[in-house]
Amino acid sequence: MSGTCRETVIIPCSGIGKPFGSVSREAAYEVVDMLRPAHARLIALSRLVLGDDDARDAVARHPVVTIDGCKLACAAKMAKASGARRVRELAVIDTFRRHPKLKPEGIAELNDAGRQLARALAEEVAAIVDEQAGGEGRDA
Amino acid sequence: MPELPRRKVGIVACSGEEIAEGTVTRLAALRVLHELRPDDTVTICLPLFLAGGEGDRAFARVYPTVTIDGCEKRCAAEGTATYSAPPAASIVVSELAAGCGLGPIEGRRQLNEAGRLAVEATAQRTVELVDELLKAPRARRFTGTLPSAGP
Numbered sequence: 001m002s003g004t005c006r007e008t009v010i011i012p013c014s015g016i017g018k019p020f021g022s023v024s025r026e027a028a029y030e031v032v033d034m035l036r037p038a039h040a041r042l043i044a045l046s047r048l049v050l051g052d053d054d055a056r057d058a059v060a061r062h063p064v065v066t067i068d069g070c071k072l073a074c075a076a077k078m079a080k081a082s083g084a085r086r087v088r089e090l091a092v093i094d095t096f097r098r099h100p101k102l103k104p105e106g107i108a109e110l111n112d113a114g115r116q117l118a119r120a121l122a123e124e125v126a127a128i129v130d131e132q133a134g135g136e137g138r139d140a
Numbered sequence: 141m142p143e144l145p146r147r148k149v150g151i152v153a154c155s156g157e158e159i160a161e162g163t164v165t166r167l168a169a170l171r172v173l174h175e176l177r178p179d180d181t182v183t184i185c186l187p188l189f190l191a192g193g194e195g196d197r198a199f200a201r202v203y204p205t206v207t208i209d210g211c212e213k214r215c216a217a218e219g220t221a222t223y224s225a226p227p228a229a230s231i232v233v234s235e236l237a238a239g240c241g242l243g244p245i246e247g248r249r250q251l252n253e254a255g256r257l258a259v260e261a262t263a264q265r266t267v268e269l270v271d272e273l274l275k276a277p278r279a280r281r282f283t284g285t286l287p288s289a290g291p
Contacts, residue, residue, distance in 0.1 A: 014155035015185040016166050025157055029249045044156040045187045046215035049223075074187035081190065108170050 006133040007041055009062045010125065011079055013069035013092075014045040019104035019114055020092040021069035026110060026118035027092075027125060028067055035126040039133045045075055048082045059084040063132040065125050066090065088128050095121040149270045150203035151183045152227070154216035160248045160255055161210030161233040167251070168233075168262035169208055176267050180274060186216055189223035200224035206269045208262060210234065229269040233262055 012028035015021030032042045047055035060083040066075035068091045076089040096102065096117060104114030153169040156162025173181050182203060188196040199205070200220050207216040207227040217230040237245055240261050243254040251259065 012157055013185075014157070014187055016153060016155060016169055016183065017185070021185070026249070028157065033249065042158055044154075044158045044162060044215075046154045046156050046162075046219065047158075047213070049186055049190060049219040050213060050215040052213065052215075072188065072191055074185065074191035077191040078187050108167055 007039055007062050008036075008129045008132045009058050009064045009084075010040050010042050010067070011045055011048075011059070011064060011075045012042070012067045013075050015069045015074075016107065018069060019107055019110060020096075022107050022110050023092045023104050023114055023118045023121065024067040024069045024075075026115065027121035030119060030122035031125045031129065035122055036129045040125075040129050045078055048078045051082075056082045062086075064088070065128050067092065067121065067125065086132075090121070090124065092117070092121060095124060146179070147274055148180055148182050148203055149177075149228075149273050150199055150205040151181050151266065151270075152186055152200075152205055152207045152216045152220050153183070154186060154207075154209045154211075154214075156210040156215065157248070159210050160245045160251060161237075161258070163248045163251055164233045164237075164245060164255055164258045164262055165208040165210050165216070167259045168266060171259065171263040172266045172270065176263060177270050180270055186219050189219055197224050200227065204228035204273045206231065206266055206273070208233065208266060228273055231262060231265055231269070233258055236262055236265060 010028045013021045013024040032040045043055050059079050063086040064079050064084045065088045066079050068075045079087050102113040102117035104117050105111045151169045153165035155166050184199045205227040207220050207230040209216045209232045211234050217227050220227050237258045242258050245255040246252045
């Protein structure tokens with residue numbers, strides 16, 4: 001498997017029915033593409049459902065941040081069921097409660113508030129990535 | 141005469157967040173669910189087969205399903221078959237796009253032109269399969285039990 005020892009695995013929700021699912025993905029992409037590309041990698045939840053060996057190995061060996069869109073918490077449950085031992089469970093609703101003016105709308109395409117909420121959530125995830133990387137997470 | 145429950149087809153997208161084809165599966169499923177066949181289709185997010193309850197795992201036993209996968213791993217088709225029931229039909233975006241002569245699909249956050257065309261091709265193929273399943277005499281009937289859906 002590829003990846004650095006200080007890498008954090010990010011697992012967003014796979015839901016396609018509500019805007020909170022889209023916010024979870026947008027936040028995950030913001031972290032792995034923009035904020036912490038060298039210290040965070042994304043794993044698709046569907047690979048864990050399938051029991052993909054590489055995906056299971058990654059969540060077992062690295063700290064994991066799950067970002068769930070609803071109370072069913074599929075990402076957190078799947079990560080733990082797949083052998084993840086160090087899991088930080090985040091939920092979009094908690095970030096929304098801290099930013100109640102950022103009400104997300106739209107699923108295929110989030111509104112501006114949804115994108116801002118995703119950005120706020122991504123900052124929270126990036127802070128966790130930095131913790132896991134021992135302060136080395138912030139990419140230049 | 142009593143009104144019978146409407147038959148519906150379940151759509152299960154892999155949603156594969158790691159690849160652009162996964163984005164195609166989500167957007168194609170949404171196009172079918174919201175625009176092309178809103179009265180004939182329902183969905184569930186794939187992980188609910190494991191994270192949800194028995195009602196979620198019964199999804200593919202209640203509805204004939206069309207799975208939409210981004211790549212040859214076929215997580216949606218395999219996962220649906222393993223945890224619920226075999227899908228009635230399945231689509232793999234990478235294969236469909238290649239068959240349509242579409243260029244490399246890129247941009248998991250914002251699809252390129254090939255990706256947008258793949259969304260439309262995938263949605264249209266899904267609609268064809270949905271219509272075939274609804275016409276088929278042996279299609280499983282909607283029983284009136286609605287599994288809960290994730291976000």
